[in-house]
Amino acid sequence: GEDVEQSLFLSVREGDSSVINCTYTDSSSTYLYWYKQEPGAGLQLLTYIFSNMDMKQDQRLTVLLNKKDKHLSLRIADTQTGDSAIYFCAFDRGSTLGRLYFGRGTQLTVWP
Amino acid sequence: KAGVTQTPRYLIKTRGQQVTLSCSPISGHRSVSWYQQTPGQGLQFLFEYFSETQRNKGNFPGRFSGRQFSNSRSEMNVSTLELGDSALYLCASTPGEWETQYFGPGTRLLVL
Numbered sequence: 001g002e003d004v005e006q007s008l009f010l011s012v013r014e015g016d017s018s019v020i021n022c023t024y025t026d027s028s029s030t031y032l033y034w035y036k037q038e039p040g041a042g043l044q045l046l047t048y049i050f051s052n053m054d055m056k057q058d059q060r061l062t063v064l065l066n067k068k069d070k071h072l073s074l075r076i077a078d079t080q081t082g083d084s085a086i087y088f089c090a091f092d093r094g095s096t097l098g099r100l101y102f103g104r105g106t107q108l109t110v111w112p
Numbered sequence: 113k114a115g116v117t118q119t120p121r122y123l124i125k126t127r128g129q130q131v132t133l134s135c136s137p138i139s140g141h142r143s144v145s146w147y148q149q150t151p152g153q154g155l156q157f158l159f160e161y162f163s164e165t166q167r168n169k170g171n172f173p174g175r176f177s178g179r180q181f182s183n184s185r186s187e188m189n190v191s192t193l194e195l196g197d198s199a200l201y202l203c204a205s206t207p208g209e210w211e212t213q214y215f216g217p218g219t220r221l222l223v224l
Contacts, residue, residue, distance in 0.1 A: 031212070042116075042202055043215040088155070099145065099168050100204075100213055102155040 006089060006103035013111050018076040020106045022089035027070060029091040033100065034063065034074045037086045046074070046087075076108075084110045114139065116205050116216035124222045130191040133219045137184050137205030144186040145213060146178060149200040158201075161186055193223045 005023045012018045020034075029051050035043040049056045049063045049072075056063045062075040072089055086105040093101065117136045125131050137144050145168075146158040157170035161180035178188040184205075190197055200220050204213035 033212070035215070040220075042118075042217040043204075045212060045214060048212060099157045099160060099170070101157075104154045 003101055004089060004091065004103040006106050008104065009107050009109070011109045011111065012079050014079060014081055016079055018079045018083070018108055018110075020074045020076075020087050020089075020108065022072040022074075022103050024070050024072065024089075024091055024101075026091065026093060026101075027067065028093050031092055032063075032065060032072050033090040034061075035088045035090060035102075037088065037105070039085075043088065079108075079110050081110045081112055084108055116203060116214055118201075118203055118216040118219050120219060121217065122220050122222075124224060125193050126224050127193055127195060129193050130189065131193060131221060132187055132189045133201055133203075133221075135186045135188075135203035135205075135216060137186070137203075138207075138214060141205035141207050141214075142184055143206045143208065144180055144184065145204045145206075146186070146188050147202045147204070148172075149202060149218070150198075155202075158188065190221075195223050197221065198223045 003025045031048050033048040034046040036046050037043050047058045047061050047063055049065050054065055060077045064073045086107050088105045089103045090100040119134045143162040145160040148156045158172055159166055159178050160168040164180045175191045180186045200218045202215050202218045204215045206213050
C-alpha cells in the first residue's frame with residue numbers, strides 16, 4: 001500500500017549482511033512485523049517489534065524501529081542463499097482490528 | 113499445533129463462475145482474516161471475522177463475501193468471476209483480537 005514504502009529489490013553476496021528498509025506514514029501501530037514469502041508459498045512470520053521498542057534481536061535477525069523518522073528495518077546477518085525470498089513489512093492500526101497493512105515487498109536475492 | 117490450512121491449494125475457473133475457498137485456523141484461534149495478493153496490487157485486505165462476526169471489510173466489490181462458522185473455520189466466496197480475480201488468496205488466523213497473524217499457504221485461483 002500507499003501508506004508503506006519498501007524498495008523493491010536487494011542483492012547481496014552470501015555471508016554478507018542484508019538490510020531491508022521500510023517507511024510508513026501512520027504512527028498508531030501497536031506491532032510492526034516482518035514476513036517472508038518464498039516462491040509459491042504463503043507468508044511466514046519472521047519477527048515483530050512492539051511499537052515502544054527501538055530494537056529487537058532474534059538470532060540472525062535484528063529489527064530497528066525509528067519512530068521519529070517512521071522507519072523500520074530488518075537486518076539479516078550472515079545472509080544465506082536460503083534467505084532469498086520476498087520480505088514484507090506490515091503494520092496494524094489501532095482503529096482497524098484484524099487488518100494488517102503491507103508494503104509491496106522487497107525481493108532479496110543472495111548470490112553464492 | 114497444525115498451522116493454518118487452506119483448501120483447495122489451486123483452482124482454475126472460467127469467467128462468470130463462482131468459487132468458494134476454505135480456511136481452517138490454528139486450533140484455538142478465533143479470528144480469521146483474508147487477503148488477496150496480485151503482482152499489480154500487492155497484498156490487499158478483504159475482510160476479517162471474529163467469533164462468527166465480520167468486524168472489518170476492505171475495499172472490494174460485493175461479489176466478494178465471507179463467513180465464519182462456530183468452529184472458527186472460514187469460507188470466502190467470489191461470485192461472477194472476472195479475469196482480474198486471478199490471485200493468491202491468503203488467510204491468516206490469530207488467537208484473539210490484538211495478536212500476531214499467522215498465514216496459511218494460500219489458494220491460487222486462475223480465472224480463464
